Amino acid sequence: MNKSIVLQNYSKKKILSILLIIGLISLGLKLYTTDFSMLPPEDTYGYVLRGFSHINGDFSEPERKTLGWSLIIFPFLQIIDSDKLIDFINVARFLSLSISIFSIYPMYLLGRKFFDEKYSLVCAALFAFIPQLNYISTQGLSEPVYILFLILAINFVLSKDKRLTYFAFLISGILWLLRWPGIIVFAIITILYFINNKKISRNLLKYALCCMIFLLIVSPMLLNRNDQFGDPLYFSQTPQLFTGEFSRLQAENTKNIEYSISDYISDNGVIGFLDKFLLGGISNIIEQVWKISFPYMMVLLPIGIFFSFRTFDQNTRF
Secondary structure (H helix, E strand, O other), rough: OHHHOOOOOOOOHHHHHHHHHHHHHHHHHHHHHHOOOOOOOHHHHHHHHHHHHHOOOOOOOOOOOOOOHHHHHHHHHHHHOOHHHHHHHHHHHHHHHHHHHOOOOHHHHHOOOOOHHHHHHHHHHHHHHHHHHHOOOOOOOOOOHHHHHHHEEEEEEOOOOOOHHHHHHHHHHHHHHHHHHHHHHHHHHHHHHHHHOOOOHHHHHHHHHHHHHHHHHHHHHHHHHHHHHOOOOOOOHHHHHHHHHHHHHHOOOHHOOOOOHHHHHHHHHHHHHHHHHHHHHHHHHHHHHHHHHHHHHHHHHHHHHHHHHOOOOOOOOO
């Protein structure tokens, strides 16, 4: 028994050592692509400036963003004594970098729900080395923390300990606070919840409690938006969504334009609507997934096909 415990502890130390090495390599790759003396994307300025507003007691909701990331970074901005904006921007960048590195371990734990240790380490390594995430993790944007909470939410909803399900819905609320499309995660977590809990009738009361937790987290945002804009679900880009032009979603002079589905169909016909928003949307998704999967898809697709015909260590329940 003692020998078994010793071997188990040795295995854990070995895994942690490998994860540490993966983290250090990932850190090197991230730093290699970054020049902290250069200015980051425009969105980073917005988050930092909103952080300054929070320091001064202003927590009003932006029309096109949410407050999640600026609420996270503003306590750290108070630590810096500087009169240079780049110093405060770099605080956000170092914070997003740290979060991205920390996310490697939760990704390993998520892999463990499906595979054994060695394949889960591969999952963590692929996540740690992905070029797109390495680049964006040092820009001070909300993506790294959004990805971290997404990983945690899926970990919790798939946990054997059913009590952790509540944390999955709590985090899905935080995801909506971080990015407006985060509401989609609530639907995903709901689907996973009912797949993971086969006896629906016995779990409806628990699900109702989970929904209450979710609503409790997002209610400050919804109440603030209702007070400011007269609509708890107000988002300034929604009225222009069906114009079909990305530039109109971003431009300031189109914020007050309202263009509905019926307007688009009236101007372009049903065929034009289906071509733009159905066929065009599917085509765009395939194109973008291909781009963000490169080079991994090219390398891993043959390996995936091979393993699909070969039994190996994985949790068939998932």
